[in-house]
Amino acid sequence: MRRTTAALFAVIFLLAACNGADTDDPAGDPTPAAEATLEGEAEELVVYSGRSEELVGPVFAAFEEATGITLSVRYGDTAEMAAQILEEGDNSPADVYFGQDAGALGALENANRFVTLPEDLISGVPSQFRSVNSQWTGVTGRSRVAVYNPDRVNEEELPDSILEFTDERWRDRLGWAPTNGSFQAFVTGLRELEGEERAREWLTQMQALGTRVYANNGAIVQATSAGEIDAGFVNHYYAYQIAKREPGLRAANHFFTGGDPGALVNVAGVGILRSSDAQATAGRLVEYLLSEDAQNHFATESSEYPMIDGIAIDERLTPLDELQPPDIDLSDLEDLEGTLALLREVGLL
Amino acid sequence: MLLPAGYLVVRASNAGATTVVNTITDARTLQLLGRTVLLALAVTAASVVLAVPLAWLTARTNLPWRSFWTITTALPLVIPSYVAGFAFVSAFGPRGQVQRWLEPLGIDRLPEIYGFFGAWLVLTLFTYPYVLLTVRAAIKGLDPALEEAAITLDGRRRAVFRVVAPQLRPAVASGALLVALYTFHDFGAVSLLRFDAFTNAIYIQYRGSLDRSVAAILSLMLIAVTTTVVVGEVMSRGRASYHRVNTAGGRRVARQTELGRWKWPAFAACSLLAVLSLVVPLGVIGYWVYRAAAGADSLAPATLTMFRSFEASALGTAMCVAAAIPVALLIARHPGPLSRVVETGAFVGHALPGVVVALALVFFGARYAPMLYQTRWMLAFAYTVLFMPLAVGSVRASLLQVSPHIDEAAQTLGSSGLATWRRVTFPLVRPGLIAAASLVFLSAMKELPATLMLAPTGYSTLATRVWSATNDVLYGPAAVHASALVLLASIPLAMLLVKDRRIQ
Numbered sequence: 001m002r003r004t005t006a007a008l009f010a011v012i013f014l015l016a017a018c019n020g021a022d023t024d025d026p027a028g029d030p031t032p033a034a035e036a037t038l039e040g041e042a043e044e045l046v047v048y049s050g051r052s053e054e055l056v057g058p059v060f061a062a063f064e065e066a067t068g069i070t071l072s073v074r075y076g077d078t079a080e081m082a083a084q085i086l087e088e089g090d091n092s093p094a095d096v097y098f099g100q101d102a103g104a105l106g107a108l109e110n111a112n113r114f115v116t117l118p119e120d121l122i123s124g125v126p127s128q129f130r131s132v133n134s135q136w137t138g139v140t141g142r143s144r145v146a147v148y149n150p151d152r153v154n155e156e157e158l159p160d161s162i163l164e165f166t167d168e169r170w171r172d173r174l175g176w177a178p179t180n181g182s183f184q185a186f187v188t189g190l191r192e193l194e195g196e197e198r199a200r201e202w203l204t205q206m207q208a209l210g211t212r213v214y215a216n217n218g219a220i221v222q223a224t225s226a227g228e229i230d231a232g233f234v235n236h237y238y239a240y241q242i243a244k245r246e247p248g249l250r251a252a253n254h255f256f257t258g259g260d261p262g263a264l265v266n267v268a269g270v271g272i273l274r275s276s277d278a279q280a281t282a283g284r285l286v287e288y289l290l291s292e293d294a295q296n297h298f299a300t301e302s303s304e305y306p307m308i309d310g311i312a313i314d315e316r317l318t319p320l321d322e323l324q325p326p327d328i329d330l331s332d333l334e335d336l337e338g339t340l341a342l343l344r345e346v347g348l349l
Numbered sequence: 350m351l352l353p354a355g356y357l358v359v360r361a362s363n364a365g366a367t368t369v370v371n372t373i374t375d376a377r378t379l380q381l382l383g384r385t386v387l388l389a390l391a392v393t394a395a396s397v398v399l400a401v402p403l404a405w406l407t408a409r410t411n412l413p414w415r416s417f418w419t420i421t422t423a424l425p426l427v428i429p430s431y432v433a434g435f436a437f438v439s440a441f442g443p444r445g446q447v448q449r450w451l452e453p454l455g456i457d458r459l460p461e462i463y464g465f466f467g468a469w470l471v472l473t474l475f476t477y478p479y480v481l482l483t484v485r486a487a488i489k490g491l492d493p494a495l496e497e498a499a500i501t502l503d504g505r506r507r508a509v510f511r512v513v514a515p516q517l518r519p520a521v522a523s524g525a526l527l528v529a530l531y532t533f534h535d536f537g538a539v540s541l542l543r544f545d546a547f548t549n550a551i552y553i554q555y556r557g558s559l560d561r562s563v564a565a566i567l568s569l570m571l572i573a574v575t576t577t578v579v580v581g582e583v584m585s586r587g588r589a590s591y592h593r594v595n596t597a598g599g600r601r602v603a604r605q606t607e608l609g610r611w612k613w614p615a616f617a618a619c620s621l622l623a624v625l626s627l628v629v630p631l632g633v634i635g636y637w638v639y640r641a642a643a644g645a646d647s648l649a650p651a652t653l654t655m656f657r658s659f660e661a662s663a664l665g666t667a668m669c670v671a672a673a674i675p676v677a678l679l680i681a682r683h684p685g686p687l688s689r690v691v692e693t694g695a696f697v698g699h700a701l702p703g704v705v706v707a708l709a710l711v712f713f714g715a716r717y718a719p720m721l722y723q724t725r726w727m728l729a730f731a732y733t734v735l736f737m738p739l740a741v742g743s744v745r746a747s748l749l750q751v752s753p754h755i756d757e758a759a760q761t762l763g764s765s766g767l768a769t770w771r772r773v774t775f776p777l778v779r780p781g782l783i784a785a786a787s788l789v790f791l792s793a794m795k796e797l798p799a800t801l802m803l804a805p806t807g808y809s810t811l812a813t814r815v816w817s818a819t820n821d822v823l824y825g826p827a828a829v830h831a832s833a834l835v836l837l838a839s840i841p842l843a844m845l846l847v848k849d850r851r852i853q
Binding site: 046052053054055072073074075076077079080081082083084086087088089091092093103104107179181184213214215216218221222223226227228238241242245336340344347349 | 377442443444540541543549552553555556557559561704707708711712715716719722723798801802806807809813817818819820821822823825
């Protein structure tokens with residue numbers, strides 16, 4: 001019995017060891033977008049979506065109706081599903097991955113799990129919102145903002161630059177969520193624009209001011225509305241989406257403009273998986289997500305920034321060309337590692 | 350059971366040796382580990398202090414409304430930790446309901462609910478039933494003859510304590526072990542209450558840089574710590590026997606302890622506990638349901654979701670209990686180094702955050718069992734790995750209380766091995782099996798990370814619905830699904846407790 005257990009253990013280790021170190025980095029550079037083609041058709045697609053059913057369900061339903069292709073969607077956490085795809089390796093049942101932020105997309109790109117998207121599919125998307133090697137494309141954008149309680153703060157009081165929040169009068173009045181991907185992307189942008197020292201300084205000063213830590217953006221918005229804090233750093237669409245459900249929500253957005261590091265625009269994006277047998281069909285889904293119908297839906301229903309030209313944005317939003325968001329590679333993971341190290345250093349993570 | 354460990358070793362080995370050393374010796378990581386150990390100690394101690402007297406109160410005294418308290422003291426177990434965390438923050442947070450009620454009285458700030466205190470409070474309140482259930486079962490199995498003999502010999506009531514305490518020790522230890530392991534692997538409650546626990550370090554690796562190697566190293570560190578705890582508990586049980594040795598004469602019904610003037614204070618204490626552990630979370634859920642109803646949101650969770658929850662949990666329970674029986678038999682009837690190893694292995698899975706076990710099964714399932722991957726069976730298997738310790742603990746405890754002599758007697762009288770099991774042993778350990786099934790069922794209903802990854806695509810349970818609604822800050826629908834979850838999960842537990850009462 002003992003020998004059997006030991007043997008079993010050994011077998012499992014061997015199997016896992018043989019397989020574990022392999023398929024994460026299949027050889028070969030990504031195909032240039034100009035030459036990329038997608039092959040493989042099917043009548044059903046499996047989508048792993050880090051975006052919630054509430055937000056994207058209607059778009060998927062519309063796609064199914066328009067094309068007759070069935071979508072089987074798995075909803076989950078963006079990062080956990082990316083990890084899942086990485087663990088599944090070549091046997092992954094997923095055809096398309098729809099991620100909530102660029103970090104996860106970058107991780108999958110680094111592990112070579114995407115196929116190159118053909119140029120004509122994604123040419124409508126500005127280059128800063130898609131992968132450098134055309135491995136994934138942004139579908140919608142979200143801007144970092146300061147959400148504030150209009151009953152307790154006048155818009156004029158709010159500084160134009162996020163860097164000016166370190167002033168003494170903001171003591172104990174602010175909130176942030178260091179574990180949130182968008183916040184981390186913002187810190188990456190801050191490091192790039194202002195330098196490592198300045199970023200560290202800003203973080204420590206904000207901490208010294210008693211900025212409260214929350215688990216996620218939703219909690220910050222709720223806390224702001226309740227008066228627990230006066231303002232917080234979140235993504236722009238929360239205030240609008242929550243207000244739809246709760247008309248009494250006391251939260252408004254303050255945008256940072258003119259290239260301020262606070263104006264970072266992050267994207268939710270899609271990629272087609274290398275393990276998919278139905279890449280051409282998956283391409284049709286990508287095409288649909290970038291079409292006028294879908295982009296209009298995102299702009300009106302979830303108040304996000306569309307990626308293609310000619311779509312009207314929610315009137316409360318500051319247009320992208322006024323924001324002038326910092327142009328950083330959102331999916332650069334080495335950069336993200338540096339950010340995480342900094343956050344750990346100052347004790348926020 | 351070995352699968353998560355195997356996966357972790359493989360992933361950890363992908364990292365270079367320097368990374369391993371750096372991770373293990375990182376000051377912040379060690380600090381988090383230390384804090385989590387401290388939290389586990391505090392929660393375990395508090396749970397034991399809370400549960401043991403409660404177990405005695407509800408099993409052996411003339412407490413008013415005893416049957417009611419029997420059920421309500423065990424019920425907090427059905428509330429998922431992420432719901433409990435949310436409820437406490439919502440109620441006791443700086444601008445929560447309670448503060449708003451007390452504001453007219455001039456109370457501006459409540460004691461801070463975030464941090465160590467809040468995490469300790471919430472974890473204790475919602476895990477003490479693990480100790481309560483095991484100790485209560487042990488009390489029921491006590492032989493009153495021993496207590497009566499002690500009183501006869503000693504003359505004082507205190508003598509009962511000296512006789513009873515050692516007999517309850519294994520039950521306390523095994524319940525305490527479950528509480529400790531739960532504290533180590535919990536993520537929902539500690540993150541909502543903003544306590545930086547070790548699981549936080551693991552999740553940051555998965556959520557931030559998606560560095561599965563470092564996450565694996567951290568998980569292995571966690572396993573190292575929890576294995577020490579498990580081994581400690583296994584060793585402490587030693588070789589003592591806990592079944593009745595002299596079977597002459599029938600089992601007498603134990604005498605009730607008279608509470609006298611302690612009756613109403615005990616009653617008050619139980620009420621306070623019920624308020625904190627049941628009224629608060631159910632109240633917060635109820636508040637959000639009310640708000641959802643007022644806003645004309647659809648109230649009923651889809652019947653399909655409820656059915657799926659039930660189906661997945663039932664399958665998982667059946668598989669888990671079935672798998673637990675041979676393990677428990679090995680441990681109880683053939684103690685030795687092998688059984689200790691098996692037992693330690695079974696418990697280790699319970700100490701890992703759900704996401705780690707889930708990814709381990711994704712790894713093995715997708716690569717080696719693609720036919721079974723993302724089917725109900727895989728999900729049931731995941732539940733088996735995750736909740737095996739709960740089942741093994743209950744079944745083992747009731748096996749230990751049945752004398753092996755009974756098995757031997759039956760076999761002497763001519764009954765074959767299987768028939769002995771079926772006609773003699775099985776009926777005697779059935780209470781243990783039923784308890785195991787209830788515990789696993791309610792845990793499976795609450796489970797989240799493995800369900801998100803391993804359930805068939807498109808298969809959603811009540812727990813996943815609560816999670817996705819909360820993510821979208823749709824607290825109304827979240828509360829509706831949470832209340833359905835709590836209701837469904839409590840049915841087997843309530844049935845078990847009521848049945849228990851009637852046997853008495």
